[in-house]
Amino acid sequence: MTQVSMTVNGKSVSGDVEGRTLLSSFLRDHLSLTGTHVGCDTGQCGACVVHVDGEAVKSCNMLALEADGAEVGTIEGQANADGSLNVIQQAFQDHHGLQCGFCTPGMVMSAAALLKDNPRPTETEIREYLEGNICRCTGYHNIVKAIMAASGQDVGAIAAE
Amino acid sequence: MYSFEFEKPSTVAEAVAALGAEEAQALGGGQTLIPTLKQRLAAPAKLVSLSGIAEMKGVCVEDDGSLAIGGGTTHATVAREAADKYPALAELASHIGDPAVRNRGTIGGSLANNDPSACYPAAVLGSGATIRTNARDIAADDFFQGMFTTALSDAEIITSVRFPVPQAANYQKFLQPASRFALVGVFVARYADGVRVAVTGASEDGVFRWGEAEQALSREFRPDAVMGLRINPMNMIGDLHGSKEYRAHLVGVLTRRAVAAAG
Numbered sequence: 001m002t003q004v005s006m007t008v009n010g011k012s013v014s015g016d017v018e019g020r021t022l023l024s025s026f027l028r029d030h031l032s033l034t035g036t037h038v039g040c041d042t043g044q045c046g047a048c049v050v051h052v053d054g055e056a057v058k059s060c061n062m063l064a065l066e067a068d069g070a071e072v073g074t075i076e077g078q079a080n081a082d083g084s085l086n087v088i089q090q091a092f093q094d095h096h097g098l099q100c101g102f103c104t105p106g107m108v109m110s111a112a113a114l115l116k117d118n119p120r121p122t123e124t125e126i127r128e129y130l131e132g133n134i135c136r137c138t139g140y141h142n143i144v145k146a147i148m149a150a151s152g153q154d155v156g157a158i159a160a161e
Numbered sequence: 162m163y164s165f166e167f168e169k170p171s172t173v174a175e176a177v178a179a180l181g182a183e184e185a186q187a188l189g190g191g192q193t194l195i196p197t198l199k200q201r202l203a204a205p206a207k208l209v210s211l212s213g214i215a216e217m218k219g220v221c222v223e224d225d226g227s228l229a230i231g232g233g234t235t236h237a238t239v240a241r242e243a244a245d246k247y248p249a250l251a252e253l254a255s256h257i258g259d260p261a262v263r264n265r266g267t268i269g270g271s272l273a274n275n276d277p278s279a280c281y282p283a284a285v286l287g288s289g290a291t292i293r294t295n296a297r298d299i300a301a302d303d304f305f306q307g308m309f310t311t312a313l314s315d316a317e318i319i320t321s322v323r324f325p326v327p328q329a330a331n332y333q334k335f336l337q338p339a340s341r342f343a344l345v346g347v348f349v350a351r352y353a354d355g356v357r358v359a360v361t362g363a364s365e366d367g368v369f370r371w372g373e374a375e376q377a378l379s380r381e382f383r384p385d386a387v388m389g390l391r392i393n394p395m396n397m398i399g400d401l402h403g404s405k406e407y408r409a410h411l412v413g414v415l416t417r418r419a420v421a422a423a424g
Contacts (some may be wrong), residue, residue, distance in 0.1 A: 002167065004162070018196070019164065019166055019167030019208060020162040020163070020164055020165060020167075022195075041190060041199065042196050043195070043196050043262065045380060046259070046261065049261050051263075055235065055237070055264040056260055056264060057259045057261050057264050057265050058262070058265075060194050060263060061191060061192055061196065061262075063167065063188075063195070063208075063210075065167050065169065065210075066169070066191070066212060068169075068247060069272060074201070097183045110260070110261070115262070116259075129260055129414050131259040131260070131341065132258065132259025132261050132262060132341075133259075142201065147266060
């Protein structure tokens with residue numbers, strides 16, 4: 001066992017992990033932050049996307065020890081300070097950007113990473129950015145709408161499609 | 162995953178020393194290796210992470226005008242920082258996997274793995290790049306030695322890759338939408354002394370140069386120049402995603418598209 005320390009959602013945390021412990025396992029099993037979902041466990045579905053030093057990564061495809069000393073952001077850190085939904089989360093609710101909700105943590109974290117670098121993405125840019133996030137319910141339409149809305153853009157054109 | 166020891170050195174020399182241990186394996190961004198470990202298709206006793214080695218990261222222009230990319234540089238960084246110096250290479254990097262994969266996966270990791278459908282091998286072979294390791298320089302023509310096989314020895318690390326910048330280049334990737342790898346990918350680069358054409362995703366032997374097309378395009382750099390050329394489907398990959406004949410056909414189509422786009 002090796003000690004790993006990182007900042008998760010602004011709080012310093014540490015724990016003893018094996019070399020093979022995944023970042024997703026550390027978050028879920030050691031820190032009980034079960035908002036980060038593990039879908040495919042092969043790095044394809046994107047349900048486990050978190051931010052590591054500000055960049056979207058698949059936490060099931062990264063060892064916990066690789067995140068030693070990093071700033072990690074998860075879905076649990078997305079809400080506003082008063083507990084209300086942040087702009088992206090609220091937009092997902094308003095535009096029905098989820099059905100079963102399993103992919104949603106990864107979708108929201110990917111959307112947040114996209115909007116940080118590209119505050120007003122086009123529909124094409126949103127769809128391209130979500131290539132590594134799989135949703136089996138929505139057909140993506142309402143997710144794209146939600147992200148357009150969260151970036152302060154008109155969603156009319158997408159609704160008409 | 163089977164259990165392993167984990168080490169994260171901060172210099173190339175320390176990493177080479179760590180890789181000297183029995184059953185040690187280098188870890189780049191882990192976007193292929195970690196899923197492979199989960200499948201228990203590999204069982205290293207020790208994993209040596211290369212992600213803490215600052216000297217292996219970044220993109221810069223060398224004195225001779227070539228573009229040097231550190232072996233530990235992520236696809237996302239190449240997509241961003243090579244965009245004005247070698248646009249075709251940056252464009253290729255920007256379509257590997259998906260955004261989260263590009264934030265972790267590295268050029269050195271991709272080349273050392275030499276997946277027969279990976280994109281980077283096409284750019285490296287198509288540019289006649291040089292792979293620099295802790296021990297030596299290896300020409301791209303000598304580096305790729307068949308599917309998942311390279312000239313690297315066990316404890317050898319790709320520290321950087323040097324790309325001569327072409328006059329014009331383009332990469333055409335026919336996406337396999339489930340894996341996001343290339344079903345077939347063709348990289349065409351035009352240099353003062355001739356044209357190079359490298360093909361990934363198609364051959365049982367991994368990335369290869371299409372010599373006939375290179376000769377034809379070196380004489381005349383336009384799509385029609387390769388119109389009459391055919392690839393022998395015999396050694397092509399045939400699977401449920403595409404037959405040997407289909408892949409051989411795609412090589413021609415994508416080469417013409419790449420030439421047209423390179424202009």
